[in-house]
Amino acid sequence: MDDSGEIRGTAFNTVVDELYPKLEEGKVYYISKARVNLAKKKFSNLNNDYELGFERNTEVEECHEVTNVPTVKYNFVPLDALGELNKDALCDVIGIVKEASEVTQVTSAKHNRQIPKRELTLVDRSGFSVRMTLWGKQAEQYNESETTPVIAFKGVKVGDFGGRSLSMFSSSTMQVNPDIAECFLLRGWYDSSGAEQTFKAHSISNMGGSSSFGFNRADMHSLEEVKQAGYGMPDKPEQFSARATIMHIRSENISYPACPTSGCNKKVIQIPDGWRCEKCNQVFPAPEHRYIMSMAVADYSGQAWLQGFNEVGVEVFGMTANELLEIRDRDIAEYNAIMHKANCNTFNFSCRAKQDTYQDTTRIRYGISRMLPIDYKEEATILRDLLYSQWAR
Structure with a gap:
């Protein structure tokens, strides 16, 4: 640097x-x-x-003659925001060490040797706690005599064990009581009131019941960057986050008739006396239609086709596929108006790029894992906080 x-x-x-x-x-x-x-x-x-x-x-x-050596620059993520990061993402955090375990030895199956391990419990002003794992020399050299130090971590990995956890690895660094403004603010808060506070952990339940890939604001890419980086090649799924605007939705085959049994979702076949699900071996009077979304989205850099399923369609149209098809069959003009209104809306997308082959043609498909509408109050708050961050200084 x-x-x-x-x-x-x-x-x-x-x-x-x-x-x-x-x-x-x-x-x-x-x-x-x-x-x-x-x-x-x-x-x-x-x-x-x-x-x-x-x-x-x-x-x-x-260089032996040096003055004004620059300090390490951080982009800290508050502990309550770790749930927004996907598994294996890298981030910077700063926190008070609430608890520190003894050093234990873990046997590495890959290298067939013992590796020292120590776990810290970090807390910050967001009211959340998280477990940080130190390995090797960092675990052994941690100073146990200092109680509740402030530690800044750079480039630590996000895990999904029990909800959210953090761990250092070879390129991660840590600074104890660094001479930065965030450290002094954290120290003052903890000594005045934080020590008596109760903290929440990132359990799976308070992350919406799942630790799956979510929107990662810190790792957003433009659509052109995703294409140039070759995400999904060769035959290796890659995840990314992007912000884009819907330009066109394919209205043909926008849904399929699905089994209404909870958790099945398999396509059903129409027979003379109803709709049959081969998996459940049952016949139903009517199917539950589920969305199959294919839509062109664009940002400042270019355009891409994204594919999504039922949850994506409900988010886009604000109604179930059954309700949309009922409108189509009743009033095609109203249906076309709904399709038109769905365009030009901007969302935050979490996507998965994967290579597949269809009719001897190899291509990259971008599947939507999750999409979120733009919260303009949240966006304004993030921009405000950015202006007061170390980056802006």
């Missing part, structure tokens, strides 16, 4: 052997002849579109 920001640098194989002894955390270096690459956002939480590749001819020289 320097005064302008941060960038990730990566080395492999023999370059690691050459450069590792030269580099030390907290020191300043001149770096030349490094390759500039587009950043792989999946593996980095830095706010930079590029990264450096250290190669055999890359030169690293320590």
Whole structure:
């Protein structure tokens, strides 16, 4: 990092052997002849579109005359907002250590060796707590004698065990009682009132009954960035978040007749005396229609086709598929008006990119995992908070 920001640098194989002894955390270096690459956002939480590749001819020289060394920059996520991040996302957090466990040893099946492990319980002013797992040297070197320190973590991984948890890994860093404004605010709050407060944990129940992939504001991408990054290739599902506006909805085959049995949702077949579900081996007088959504969405960078199922259709139209089809059969003009009104609405999308093959043609399909309407009060609050954040300074 320097005064302008941060960038990730990566080395492999023999370059690691050459450069590792030269580099030390907290020191300043001149770096030349490094390759500039587009950043792989999946593996980095830095706010930079590029990264450096250290190669055999890359030169690293320590700078001994340094003044005004820049401090580490954080993009802190409040603990109550961890439920909005998807599993394995990287984030920065700061919290008071409410509890700290003893060091235990965990046997790694992959490496067949013992790894030290320690668990901290972090709390902050949001009223939530979360478990943070330290591994290896970080677990062993943690200072148990200091009670309730403030610790800032950078680049920790989000887990979904029991709702939400955090863990450090090789590239994560931690600073105890850092000299930053957020630390002083947190210390003052805890000493004045926070120590007596009761905190909520991120259980599965208070996350809406599921720990599945949700909208990740910290990792939003434009539609063109998703395409350029090759999400879903090759044959590997990838998840991403985006904000886009509905431009067109395919009105043909917008739903299918489904089994009305709770939890089945299989397509039923019409027979002379009703609708038959092969899975349930039952005949019903009428099906429960469920949406199959295919819609073109756009943002400032371009357009993409997204696919979704029943929950997406209910969110878009504000009614069930049965209700929409009843309107279509009764008044086609009203149906067309509803379809038209659904366009030009903006949503936050959580999507899954996956490669598939149809009629010998390979393509990338973008499936909607979740979609949320824009909460303008929330968006304004986030922009306000951004203006008062460390980033804005």
